[in-house]
Amino acid sequence: MSTDRKGWHDDVTTNSSGPGAALAGHRALLLDTIRGAGEMSRASLARTTGLNAATVTVAVRDLIADGLIVEIGRAASTGGKPAVLLALAAESRYALGVHLDHTSITYVIADLSGKVVAVWPRRGGADARAPQLVVERIAAELTTFVQRIGIPTERLLGIGLVSPGPATSATGIALSSPEMRPWIDFPLVDALAAATGLPVVLGNDATAAAVGEFWSGHVDPTAMFAALYMGTGIGAGIIMAGNPILGSSGNAGEIGHICVARDGALCWCGSRGCLETVAGAAAIVHAARAAGRAPAGEFLHDQFADVAREALAGQPTAVALFEDAADYVAVAVQSLTNILDLDHVVLTGPAFAIAGALFVPAIQRQLAHAFFARGTHGVEVTVSSNASYAAATGAAAMVLQSELAPRPTMSGRPAATSGASPSAIAGTGPSTSGAPLVAAFD
Ligand SMILES: [Zn+2]
Known part of the structure; x- marks a missing residue:
């Protein structure tokens, strides 16, 4: 496994379609780089990533067409024509994070940059209840949450679901801590994907929290x-x-x-x-x-x-x-x-x-x-500056990463994901700016 940043994306694909599909690996690298820097010109992107200028131009054109990045103006002139600056279109996509714990469920909506738009902590978790009922509750509460915050459903990329380890199944969850034994071998990912119509990515709380720190640029x-x-x-x-x-x-x-x-x-x-x-x-x-x-x-x-x-x-x-x-x-x-x-x-x-x-x-x-x-x-x-909701925030970041910038995980088995296709994605639509940073309605 190479840890060369320029090398990660070469053999992976995203779910994007269209003329840029062949450049999927480059797209992920460019998105990562712009996300990390905040704003960047095409020339800086080429210098930072090592990609040639023509490749950057084509990939950037596709990313703009997909609504994932936008031109935000020009840099200060350094003598020649000022360069056009690019930034993530943070409100173009959203991911849902769900942290299912023994006694609570926490929901997070994060935008494309990984910024938490809203948090909704709820009492009552996975303990001693029929798993299918909990899945139906999660689906209903996610619908309520998304509607209350005003996120257009066509901008939702998917759901990240995390819970305490250990995981022993690629498609289910097998938590053998005493509180979670009823969940052993329940096909949680597929059940939640069926209940919501969204792709679902499963992870454990600690790994998700780490992905969240990485995605939100805190390390x-x-x-x-x-x-x-x-x-x-x-x-x-x-x-x-x-x-x-x-x-x-x-x-x-x-x-x-x-x-x-x-x-x-x-x-x-x-x-x-x-x-x-x-x-x-x-x-x-x-x-x-x-x-x-x-x-x-x-x-x-x-x-x-x-x-x-x-x-x-x-x-x-x-x-x-x-x-x-x-x-x-x-x-x-x-x-x-x-x-x-x-x-x-x-x-x-x-x-x-x-x-x-x-x-x-x-x-x-x-x-x-x-x-x-x-x-x-x-x-x-x-x-962490986000320690309270780190698992749910990280769950949302797992979706952003898997859908937009997939990279190999150092795992012997594929990550658990649902078979559902990503939802249709529109690059334009009404602005959702003004959404509260943290919502705690009940
Ligand atoms: Zn032990």
């Missing part, structure tokens, strides 16, 4: 980076110079099941001493109770948030619990970073949205004195 596009995702469990999405690493079965990055205590407690996965057994949200809440605290809230996430708030306020017992958990996470991140020689680790997901600041110092300390290649380069550790 250096050439970086080796991991999104460390903490919700109910802990996972890592890995992207190396733009290529998501999925592993043989889509389960790469299961850092929550790295052994950090050889004879430690039994984990739900069947192993002992997993990171989740000492630093997962449930472990922290359990430890807080054992230490005499009484975390408030009906759901685990609320109870975790309550302990985190106590720690952030300096309550000594809660501070000690988080210091202990953060030290475990730090050694696991050291292992991940040594194996992958990472440049950047982004903490994301609902638990890190609340408690990220309690983990960052321990991880930074550990990497500063124990990362193997520390004499060669540092590793940046940050908290």
Whole structure:
């Protein structure tokens, strides 16, 4: 697998048709480049991508005809005729992201640039309900959401659906955590595609969150980076110079099941001493109770948030619990970073949205004195600016990537997608500007 950015797109195709179809790989590279830069002239595109000027001219003409990019004016003159600048037509396409969790479903609409147009978090998730009923609920709520935000349906590219791993099936979802066992082998992708008429891409929450960080331009596009995702469990999405690493079965990055205590407690996965057994949200809440605290809230996430708030306020017992958990996470991140020689680790997901600041110092300390290649380069550790809705946002980004800029994933099996065709796409239509950034209607 080459990680040469100029090479990725050569052997992949998009779903675009028309005279530019033969240039599909170039189109994806050009879209990626314009997206990353914000605005660019044709000459700069040719210089940056290494494509020749004639190829850029033809591909750009097709991208403009498809409504994916627009000319936005001219650059400042540097002596000759000022160059015409190109930018993404951000409102020309939208993707839907759905994060199906045990106790909630979060919906996101993102535009072509990956910017979140609207978020709709809903209580009640996949727990103990007939999967087909949940699929019908998702289809109905997506219809409501799209109508309320005012997105023309012909601009929808598809649905990205994420949920906690592990995935064991290419077309279904096989979540063997206790809460999700009724879902084993349910054909979720096909059922949702049938219920909505839109293509569906399935992924796990951590990988989706990493794709979302990449697509929205929050990390250096050439970086080796991991999104460390903490919700109910802990996972890592890995992207190396733009290529998501999925592993043989889509389960790469299961850092929550790295052994950090050889004879430690039994984990739900069947192993002992997993990171989740000492630093997962449930472990922290359990430890807080054992230490005499009484975390408030009906759901685990609320109870975790309550302990985190106590720690952030300096309550000594809660501070000690988080210091202990953060030290475990730090050694696991050291292992991940040594194996992958990472440049950047982004903490994301609902638990890190609340408690990220309690983990960052321990991880930074550990990497500063124990990362193997520390004499060669540092590793940046940050908290995502979009940590709360990272999985749903990433799910939408997975659709943008798979439909518009497909690239090989480092996986032994094809990514799970529905057989549905992409919806018809119109390049023109009424403007949707003015849509709220975040909607929380109920
Ligand atoms: Zn485990």
